[in-house]
Amino acid sequence: MLEEEKIQLGLDVDVQNLEVEKIRKGKNKAKKDLDSLKIDYKKLRLLMRTARMGKTSK
Known part of the structure:
Protein backbone atom coordinates (compact mmCIF):
# COMPACT_ATOMS: atom_id res chain seq x y z
CA MET A 1 0.00 0.00 0.00
CA LEU A 2 2.82 2.38 0.86
CA GLU A 3 4.58 1.49 -2.39
CA GLU A 4 1.37 2.25 -4.31
CA GLU A 5 1.11 5.70 -2.72
CA LYS A 6 4.76 6.37 -3.51
CA ILE A 7 4.19 5.50 -7.16
CA GLN A 8 1.04 7.67 -7.27
CA LEU A 9 2.87 10.63 -5.74
CA GLY A 10 5.68 10.19 -8.25
CA LEU A 11 3.17 10.29 -11.09
CA ASP A 12 1.53 13.38 -9.60
CA VAL A 13 4.89 15.13 -9.48
CA ASP A 14 5.59 14.21 -13.10
CA VAL A 15 2.22 15.59 -14.21
CA GLN A 16 2.78 18.82 -12.28
CA ASN A 17 6.25 19.21 -13.80
CA LEU A 18 4.79 18.82 -17.28
CA GLU A 19 2.12 21.43 -16.53
CA VAL A 20 4.72 23.85 -15.21
CA GLU A 21 6.85 23.36 -18.32
CA THR A 56 3.38 71.28 -45.57
CA SER A 57 2.22 73.68 -42.90
CA LYS A 58 -0.61 76.13 -43.65
Missing part, protein backbone atom coordinates in the same frame (compact mmCIF):
# COMPACT_ATOMS: atom_id res chain seq x y z
CA LYS A 22 3.82 23.98 -20.55
CA ILE A 23 3.01 27.19 -18.67
CA ARG A 24 6.64 28.31 -18.87
CA LYS A 25 6.71 27.80 -22.63
CA GLY A 26 3.47 29.77 -22.98
CA LYS A 27 4.89 32.56 -20.85
CA ASN A 28 8.05 32.71 -22.97
CA LYS A 29 6.00 32.85 -26.17
CA ALA A 30 3.82 35.62 -24.75
CA LYS A 31 6.93 37.57 -23.75
CA LYS A 32 8.40 37.23 -27.26
CA ASP A 33 5.09 38.31 -28.79
CA LEU A 34 4.97 41.35 -26.49
CA ASP A 35 8.55 42.30 -27.38
CA SER A 36 7.68 41.99 -31.07
CA LEU A 37 4.62 44.20 -30.61
CA LYS A 38 6.71 46.81 -28.80
CA ILE A 39 9.19 46.89 -31.68
CA ASP A 40 6.37 47.18 -34.24
CA TYR A 41 4.79 49.99 -32.21
CA LYS A 42 8.07 51.93 -32.07
CA LYS A 43 8.50 51.55 -35.85
CA LEU A 44 4.94 52.72 -36.46
CA ARG A 45 5.40 55.75 -34.20
CA LEU A 46 8.59 56.66 -36.06
CA LEU A 47 6.84 56.32 -39.42
CA MET A 48 3.97 58.50 -38.21
CA ARG A 49 6.37 61.16 -36.96
CA THR A 50 8.30 61.06 -40.22
CA ALA A 51 5.09 61.35 -42.26
CA ARG A 52 3.96 64.39 -40.27
CA MET A 53 7.29 66.15 -40.87
CA GLY A 54 6.80 65.75 -44.61
CA LYS A 55 3.48 67.64 -44.59
Whole structure:
Protein backbone atom coordinates (compact mmCIF):
# COMPACT_ATOMS: atom_id res chain seq x y z
CA MET A 1 0.00 0.00 0.00
CA LEU A 2 2.82 2.38 0.86
CA GLU A 3 4.58 1.49 -2.39
CA GLU A 4 1.37 2.25 -4.31
CA GLU A 5 1.11 5.70 -2.72
CA LYS A 6 4.76 6.37 -3.51
CA ILE A 7 4.19 5.50 -7.16
CA GLN A 8 1.04 7.67 -7.27
CA LEU A 9 2.87 10.63 -5.74
CA GLY A 10 5.68 10.19 -8.25
CA LEU A 11 3.17 10.29 -11.09
CA ASP A 12 1.53 13.38 -9.60
CA VAL A 13 4.89 15.13 -9.48
CA ASP A 14 5.59 14.21 -13.10
CA VAL A 15 2.22 15.59 -14.21
CA GLN A 16 2.78 18.82 -12.28
CA ASN A 17 6.25 19.21 -13.80
CA LEU A 18 4.79 18.82 -17.28
CA GLU A 19 2.12 21.43 -16.53
CA VAL A 20 4.72 23.85 -15.21
CA GLU A 21 6.85 23.36 -18.32
CA LYS A 22 3.82 23.98 -20.55
CA ILE A 23 3.01 27.19 -18.67
CA ARG A 24 6.64 28.31 -18.87
CA LYS A 25 6.71 27.80 -22.63
CA GLY A 26 3.47 29.77 -22.98
CA LYS A 27 4.89 32.56 -20.85
CA ASN A 28 8.05 32.71 -22.97
CA LYS A 29 6.00 32.85 -26.17
CA ALA A 30 3.82 35.62 -24.75
CA LYS A 31 6.93 37.57 -23.75
CA LYS A 32 8.40 37.23 -27.26
CA ASP A 33 5.09 38.31 -28.79
CA LEU A 34 4.97 41.35 -26.49
CA ASP A 35 8.55 42.30 -27.38
CA SER A 36 7.68 41.99 -31.07
CA LEU A 37 4.62 44.20 -30.61
CA LYS A 38 6.71 46.81 -28.80
CA ILE A 39 9.19 46.89 -31.68
CA ASP A 40 6.37 47.18 -34.24
CA TYR A 41 4.79 49.99 -32.21
CA LYS A 42 8.07 51.93 -32.07
CA LYS A 43 8.50 51.55 -35.85
CA LEU A 44 4.94 52.72 -36.46
CA ARG A 45 5.40 55.75 -34.20
CA LEU A 46 8.59 56.66 -36.06
CA LEU A 47 6.84 56.32 -39.42
CA MET A 48 3.97 58.50 -38.21
CA ARG A 49 6.37 61.16 -36.96
CA THR A 50 8.30 61.06 -40.22
CA ALA A 51 5.09 61.35 -42.26
CA ARG A 52 3.96 64.39 -40.27
CA MET A 53 7.29 66.15 -40.87
CA GLY A 54 6.80 65.75 -44.61
CA LYS A 55 3.48 67.64 -44.59
CA THR A 56 3.38 71.28 -45.57
CA SER A 57 2.22 73.68 -42.90
CA LYS A 58 -0.61 76.13 -43.65
